[in-house]
Amino acid sequence: MTKTVEFGKDLTGLEGLSLAQITTILDVAEPFKEISERPIKKVPVLRGKTIVNLFYEPSTRTRVSFEFAEKRLSADTVNISGSGSSIVKGESLVDTARNLEAMRIDMVVMRHGSSGAAQFLADRIPSNVINAGDGQHEHPTQGLLDMLTIRDHMGGIEGRRVCIVGDILHSRVARSNIYGLAKLGAEVAVCGPPTLIPHGIEDIGVTVFKRVEEAIEWAEVLNVLRLQLERMEAGYIPSLREYNRFFGISVARLERAPRDVLILHPGPMNRGVEIDSHVADGPHSVILRQVTNGVAIRMAVLYLLAGGSPERAEAAKMENRA
Amino acid sequence: MSRPILLQGGRIIDPSQKLDERLDLLLVDGRVAGIGQALEAPAGCEVLDVAGLIVAPGLVDLHVHLREPGDEHKETIASGARAAVAGGFTSVCAMPNTRPPIDDPAAVGFVRAQGEHAGFAHVYPVGAVSVGLKGEEMTEIGELGAAGAVAISDDGRPVWDSGLLSRALEYASAFDIPYFSHSEELGLSAKGVMNEGTISTSLGLRGIPNAAEDAAVARDCIIAELTGGQLHILHVSTRGAVEIVRAAKARGVRVTAEVTPHHLSLTDEAVRGYRTEAKMNPPLRAAADVSAVRDALVEGVIDCIATDHAPHHYEDKEREFDDAPFGVVGLETALGVCVRDLVVAGRLDLPELIDRLSCRPAKIAGLPAGTLAEGSPADVVVFDAEGRWTCQPEEFYSLSRNTPFAGQELVGRVVMTLVSGRTVHNRREDR
Numbered sequence: 089m090t091k092t093v094e095f096g097k098d099l100t101g102l103e104g105l106s107l108a109q110i111t112t113i114l115d116v117a118e119p120f121k122e123i124s125e126r127p128i129k130k131v132p133v134l135r136g137k138t139i140v141n142l143f144y145e146p147s148t149r150t151r152v153s154f155e156f157a158e159k160r161l162s163a164d165t166v167n168i169s170g171s172g173s174s175i176v177k178g179e180s181l182v183d184t185a186r187n188l189e190a191m192r193i194d195m196v197v198m199r200h201g202s203s204g205a206a207q208f209l210a211d212r213i214p215s216n217v218i219n220a221g222d223g224q225h226e227h228p229t230q231g232l233l234d235m236l237t238i239r240d241h242m243g244g245i246e247g248r249r250v251c252i253v254g255d256i257l258h259s260r261v262a263r264s265n266i267y268g269l270a271k272l273g274a275e276v277a278v279c280g281p282p283t284l285i286p287h288g289i290e291d292i293g294v295t296v297f298k299r300v301e302e303a304i305e306w307a308e309v310l311n312v313l314r315l316q317l318e319r320m321e322a323g324y325i326p327s328l329r330e331y332n333r334f335f336g337i338s339v340a341r342l343e344r345a346p347r348d349v350l351i352l353h354p355g356p357m358n359r360g361v362e363i364d365s366h367v368a369d370g371p372h373s374v375i376l377r378q379v380t381n382g383v384a385i386r387m388a389v390l391y392l393l394a395g396g397s398p399e400r401a402e403a404a405k406m407e408n409r410a
Numbered sequence: 411m412s413r414p415i416l417l418q419g420g421r422i423i424d425p426s427q428k429l430d431e432r433l434d435l436l437l438v439d440g441r442v443a444g445i446g447q448a449l450e451a452p453a454g455c456e457v458l459d460v461a462g463l464i465v466a467p468g469l470v471d472l473h474v475h476l477r478e479p480g481d482e483h484k485e486t487i488a489s490g491a492r493a494a495v496a497g498g499f500t501s502v503c504a505m506p507n508t509r510p511p512i513d514d515p516a517a518v519g520f521v522r523a524q525g526e527h528a529g530f531a532h533v534y535p536v537g538a539v540s541v542g543l544k545g546e547e548m549t550e551i552g553e554l555g556a557a558g559a560v561a562i563s564d565d566g567r568p569v570w571d572s573g574l575l576s577r578a579l580e581y582a583s584a585f586d587i588p589y590f591s592h593s594e595e596l597g598l599s600a601k602g603v604m605n606e607g608t609i610s611t612s613l614g615l616r617g618i619p620n621a622a623e624d625a626a627v628a629r630d631c632i633i634a635e636l637t638g639g640q641l642h643i644l645h646v647s648t649r650g651a652v653e654i655v656r657a658a659k660a661r662g663v664r665v666t667a668e669v670t671p672h673h674l675s676l677t678d679e680a681v682r683g684y685r686t687e688a689k690m691n692p693p694l695r696a697a698a699d700v701s702a703v704r705d706a707l708v709e710g711v712i713d714c715i716a717t718d719h720a721p722h723h724y725e726d727k728e729r730e731f732d733d734a735p736f737g738v739v740g741l742e743t744a745l746g747v748c749v750r751d752l753v754v755a756g757r758l759d760l761p762e763l764i765d766r767l768s769c770r771p772a773k774i775a776g777l778p779a780g781t782l783a784e785g786s787p788a789d790v791v792v793f794d795a796e797g798r799w800t801c802q803p804e805e806f807y808s809l810s811r812n813t814p815f816a817g818q819e820l821v822g823r824v825v826m827t828l829v830s831g832r833t834v835h836n837r838r839e840d841r
């Protein structure tokens with residue numbers, strides 16, 4: 089056995105993680121997958137730990153996934169969401185941080201609209217901070233669950249050709265995928281309207297396709313991003329209809345691909361905009377598998393940041409069967 | 411009148427007279443009374459031994475934000491003028507983007523009066539170009555000038571209406587009032603918060619492309635050429651803007667330019683970690699831009715150094731990067747940064763640096779400063795060109811601490827500053 093991989097206090101992004109750390113999280117997620125398949129979906133590994141899910145932006149999907157992960161590990165959880173709660177309303181992030189610290193919280197899972205907010209919080213409180221999406225920066229657990237899903241279906245990630253399609257400029261999912269996949273040895277490309285591709289992205293080792301047909305011809309995996317309606321309103325694209333016509337992932341386009349292409353989407357989907365229903369519901373779509381894996385990945389992250397040892401994850405899973 | 415002062419044995423550097431020699435300097439009745447060897451001290455004269463130190467015309471900063479009226483918790487005219495003399499500046503030009511803005515003669519008079527009352531650096535008001543800084547209606551530029559404004563600017567924002575800009579430049583030329591331009595094409599900078607490039611992409615922060623500055627500087631130079639008005643480009647940060655200014659100067663356009671110490675010293679790497687103390691507008695740029703603005707300053711394409719001293723309360727900076735305000739303080743670190751990164755680094759010698767921190771900016775704004783010629787105002791900085799010190803913001807005289815240089819070792823330390831023949835800052839006594 090190689091020496092134990094250590095984790096820091098926080099998970100703010102995949103840019104700062106090593107290959108060994110990422111692989112460890114994916115490996116630890118494997119035994120946790122099985123817990124969700126049991127009739128009694130609970131193990132006591134985080135019993136007595138308090139976790140706050142602090143969501144400044146609404147995201148039912150990510151919050152629920154984290155909450156299931158926390159509950160299945162027996163943690164005590166509190167949800168605070170941006171709209172309407174007094175701890176957040178009108179209070180600065182630094183004051184919220186101080187309040188959380190005063191309440192002796194063990195872990196904070198935070199979704200925030202500003203890039204760097206997770207780092208900001210992590211620098212100011214002793215609790216573990218898990219970034220559940222900060223602005224346009226990173227969404228590390230989404231990146232990890234995407235990688236776990238690709239690994240499940242492709243048998244590995246190294247050397248695989250993955251193209252992220254859509255609004256790369258504003259996407260934290262794209263950044264976490266790019267950093268994580270590159271560390272695991274995948275070839276990463278992006279494709280979308282040039283107005284939604286950040287300048288300088290080639291400098292971080294990413295290929296850019298301007299036409300989705302070229303991307304499909306090249307890729308083994310397409311990670312299709314949600315197109316926010318605001319992008320049209322802000323003038324990045326002229327219309328959703330035109331976006332669908334030139335960048336939408338349709339069966340007709342995929343049929344011209346030289347191979348089967350695995351389809352991921354972080355959800356929620358705009359059917360008929362970035363992805364057609366026949367693709368989303370088709371044989372190569374692993375979109376629901378991503379949702380299932382999301383819970384396992386979040387359990388693995390919570391377990392490891394709480395100090396759980398990677399080697400004992402398999403045993404931890406069995407604890408309540410004694 | 412204060413006592414005469416004799417500064418004995420210092421190295422006097424006065425580029426306005428091409429002077430760099432070990433000499434004495436005599437100040438009487440608020441004016442320079444003589445420079446020479448072994449000057450005799452008149453009766454009642456205070457004699458100060460400044461051997462081993464540089465004696466130079468007080469530094470001139472064309473670009474500071476003193477926040478009064480309206481944001482006195484960030485800075486007041488008095489605290490800013492005190493910080494100025496601590497940094498060796500004896501004349502500063504206060505930008506009009508206060509609350510309310512300095513857009514009428516009474517407001518100009520207020521800034522002057524507060525400056526005089528404080529009694530530290532001379533505070534010269536800059537008047538607004540447009541009423542309320544709204545970019546719509548021209549201010550009474552002649553009246554502003556008569557009340558004491560030395561320039562006009564809507565700094566913080568560009569004058570985006572080219573028609574208004576051309577009329578203002580044309581009209582102001584009747585009064586020999588320069589226009590200080592914050593050159594930014596807002597449609598290109600959009601909601602950017604840092605330089606656009608690899609680092610903004612990796613941090614997920616919205617970028618401000620170089621083109622936002624380049625396009626605006628080009629337009630401003632073209633309108634200056636059209637009108638014959640006097641254009642001064644504030645805070646040049648891009649290699650493109652340097653080339654545009656160079657070309658305009660070659661065509662004979664009346665344009666000058668300044669660069670800040672932070673744009674001469676730092677790249678957008680300083681933003682990593684979402685450091686709001688490295689957030690300012692224009693943003694810190696790439697290494698190629700930093701070397702271009704340094705070269706331009708050496709060549710004279712960029713005429714002078716100005717701080718864009720922009721104080722902010724710590725609460726405003728202690729927040730999410732997107733929400734933190736733009737701006738850094740600079741008055742108390744400018745000399746230390748410039749000596750370290752320009753003189754010690756071998757790019758400029760001391761007389762050339764003093765030229766760019768004192769003589770040239772004084773000329774651009776037509777201020778009675780930037781020289782120690784006999785009869786000129788006794789505004790003097792005395793500094794230790796080799797003095798190394800660590801930048802500790804808690805020691806600032808400014809009410810704000812938002813500096814990207816905290817903890818850095820700087821070279822060149824102000825020992826004494828005299829304004830109108832009075833010692834207004836003296837490290838030997840203060841701390």
Ligand SMILES: [Zn+2]
Binds near residue numbers: 565592645692
């Ligand atoms: Zn400005």
